Amino acid sequence: MDKVRAAAVKVVFEVNERGAYSNIALAKILRTEKFNDIDRRFCTELIYGTIKIGKSIDWIISKYINRPLKKIDPKILAILRVGIYQIFFLDRVPNSAAVNESVEIAKKISVGSAKFVNAVLRSAIREPDRSKFPVDNSAESIAIRKFHPKWLIERWIKQFGIENTKLICNFDNEEPPLILRTNFLKITRDDLLKKLLDQNIKAEISKLTAEGIICNNAGSLDELKILQSGFCQVQDESSMLVAHELDPKPGDFVIDCCAAPGGKSTHIAELMHNQGKIISCDIHDHKIKQINDNAKRLGIKIIKPLLIDARSIGEKFFDQADKILVDAPCSGLGVLRRKADLRWKKSLDELKNLPPLQFEILQSAAKAVKLNGNLIYSTCTLERSENESIIEKFLTTNENFVLENMKTLLPQIDKTDGFFIAKLKRIN
DSSP states (O other): OOHHHHHHHHHHHHHHHHOOOHHHHHHHHHHHHOOOHHHHHHHHHHHHHHHHHTHHHHHHHHTTOSSOGGGSOHHHHHHHHHHHHHHHHOTTSOHHHHHHHHHHHHHTTOHHHHHHHHHHHHHHHHOGGGGOOOOSSSHHHHHHHHTOOHHHHHHHHHHHOHHHHHHHHHHHTSOOOEEEEEOTTTOOHHHHHHHHHHTTOOEEEOSSOSSEEEESSOOOGGGOHHHHTTSEEEOOHHHHHHHHHHOOOTTOEEEETTOTTOHHHHHHHHHTTTOSEEEEEESOHHHHHHHHHHHHHHTOOSEEEEEOOGGGHHHHTTTOEEEEEEEOOOOOTTOGGGOTTHHHHOOHHHHHHHHHHHHHHHHHHHHTEEEEEEEEEEESOOOGGGTHHHHHHHHHHOTTEEEEEEEEEOHHHHSSOOEEEEEEEEOO
16 A cells, blocks of 8 residues: 555545644654655645645545535545545546555455445546536636635635636645745845755745745755754745834834744844844744744844733733734635645634734734834735725724835735735824
8 A cells, every 4th residue: 555645645534524734734744654755745745736626626526426425434535535636636647556546545444445436536537527627707617627615716706806816716726835034143145045056946036025035846844954053934925024014123122913933023033133122922822832942943032922812912011012013813815825725724704703803903902002103914815804994994993093004915916925914103
């Protein structure tokens, strides 16, 4: 039995049936199995590809069975999902290998299960036209072809139109590069780029940020020595723009309200030349450790992690901070290409529940801003209800603040993760 395919099936099962996060489950199994580079890449592709295509793979499977998917043993369904992914979406994998290895994995469950898997996959190979995707411009058709939930496609069509919705989906389905933020406290970007190229990593500088480097074949983060040595931090280009918009100065007192794992806090510290004070807040104890670990690795000494509910920050730090960042908890619909399972875990209910929380955090943070100080509100979502609407509501209820700048990065236009940044200033 192929250990790589068996590992992929295990992770797909855990993500779909037990709610595991794909990146965490993948990292765990790669550490356990210790695959070589080729097997590691194949396993990653099988897992992320199968999970990303998600409901569209289920749609294909449904065309070759005579029972509802919910009637199939979840472990067998995971085998079918990985098998169908190989047959329809991986040209370099022979169909015979996809079928035979799937059958071998199913034999561990039962002989009957193996026969069922064999029959379904061989039917798919014989009659591929039976599961051809529809090609009209209905939301359902776009959802199936572009591997996104129908409710989200309907929402985006209303906001962006059909063609832009397709382009956003295309962007989400691309394989994302690894983006590194140069730690200017330890190295220049040119020197970091040279180190990467010396390790045969394909890398180029970002056109959006002065610190960014885009890598296309970096391999395992566990083995990226420049990362472990603190020369850089993993951070998306659009996310790097937040600290620059905040424009912190050496000696400032800054509060990062929702800081974990510390990417933006550490970037702010670097821009402050490691001089001043940053309170990096989070509500979860284990995430405080992440902030500490990242700061230590990067050689940053001015970050003070604080376990606190962001809605209490205004009361605790009333009228004290020069700059405050509210990188609010959000639906994350701008970063779907980086999180294979995220598109299938989101719901309309969550989208409705987030804005009240976001507004409450922003209102609290505003109380901690000094006169003439700045307040940044940012998200990694495309949702107007979580972005512009929050700022509009805030300005109507806080006349002592003005909007200095507001920008939205859209994947189909800016070729980077979707992001929203608003800069506010307290004027009286």
